[in-house]
Amino acid sequence: MSLLRAEDLRGGYGGADILNGVSLDVDAGEIVVIIGPNGAGKSTAMKALFGLVQVREGRVNFDGDDITNMAPNRIVAHGMCYVPQEHNVFPSLTVNENLEMGAFIRRDDFSDQLARVYDLFPPLKDKRREAAGTLSGGQRQMVAIGRAMMLDPKILLLDEPTAGLSPRFIDLILERVRDINEQGVGLLMVEQNAKQALAMAHRGYVLVLGQNRHEGPGEELLNDREVAEMFLGG
């Protein structure tokens, strides 16, 4: 069984359901990408996995445990961390404090993990004592991902990690995402740069109107005519 498995999720923010039956799997060490048109429920699906959206029907299993509707601060203890698309750093805290907050539930010495995060994002090293709110968008994204890496998760959920970044930073962040995956971390990513994301993904899901429309290896989706026409700009 997959490390993370969501079965037929239905639910939303309290009003009408946004998710009308989303199922997905992420295996250990895999990169999985969710694409789809605006309003397809991509981010909502990811939030539902992380207990941030009420799941009305369906189950989320992670590493043998049922985590459906579990509070996020308990899910992280199971080894799954989440990077929201926006407001994903503590602006008045320093870079170092942001990373420390990522390790809040660890009572042991986490200096080795801190060093690994700084190795992953060397530009943060010089900025460690600066407030995260003063950093550029790209560096902020590094802090956000670094914070989520502090618990050395088995799976990392990334909601549009390259949104609003300049092309230079988009490449850099996606490269780091690949590095993180090479350390054995499973990744589930919602991404606007669908071509780039599918090219690096092991598998992908296409969501439409809160439901699975297509799924398959990243390569296959890239070459699928319908997917290409709908989401990849022909």
Added chain:
Amino acid sequence: MLDLVQLLIYGIVLGSILALGAIGVSLIFGILRFAHFAHGDLMTLGAYFAFTLTAGISLPMLPAFVLAVIATAAVSIGIDRSLYHRLRGNSPIILLISSVGVALMLRSLVQMIWGTDNQVYRSGVQASLEFAGLRIQPTQVMIVLGAFALMILLHLFLQRTRLGKAMRAMSDNADLARLSGIDTDRVIIWTWVIAGGLAAAAGIFLGMDTRLHPIMGWKLLLPVFAAAIFGGIGKPYGAVAGALVIGIAQELSTLVIEPSYKPAVAFALMVAMLIFRPTGLFRGKVL
């Protein structure tokens, strides 16, 4: 000139007391996102706790101070658990109104237990210290030193400890704090410990500087809020700066206007700040 310096000293004394209240108001706003109108009455309660411990069972002031601070912090947690906790997730207005209710309940409680008369910690006239023509009471020196010692402790707590950093993190972004694994409920409880404890300290200092009365804290609520807003609400350091500005401005204003109009000065400064720079000195949250 001498008058000016003398008033400046009184302003710093008042500012220190306001600061202890304003820090709590600011912390509560930062973490729980509502204006806590019962804060003045928590000050009153703390002052009366210390009164019972000193006048009632003849404890010296220092242990009475510590016990009253602890007791007020405990009451604050109790109020939060029994009331605010259940209302969380509702609009901030509902929490604000309920805190007005708490303010009235606390005040009535104080009146029922301790009566409506003025009380003092110590009767008799204290010899004031004099130097270079300036007068200052020994208790006023203690108030300023005590207040600044507490602020330094708070600073160390916020900057150095895991929980203090989590408190700042939650004030920055509560959702992100939760999904980082921070135990936000524990942060909330410690927010009440600090806010309630500092309110008690402010109340006791106010009682030492003047006298105890059931509406002593309520009357201080306006300048306390003015200080928190002036400094940038949600920013404890801003609250300290705002409190000193408001305290000094209130005292200096007596040079030109009737002393009974002092609270209007705090109000005017708050309104001016809200018009020209709504985030306050330290870029706090917008109300």
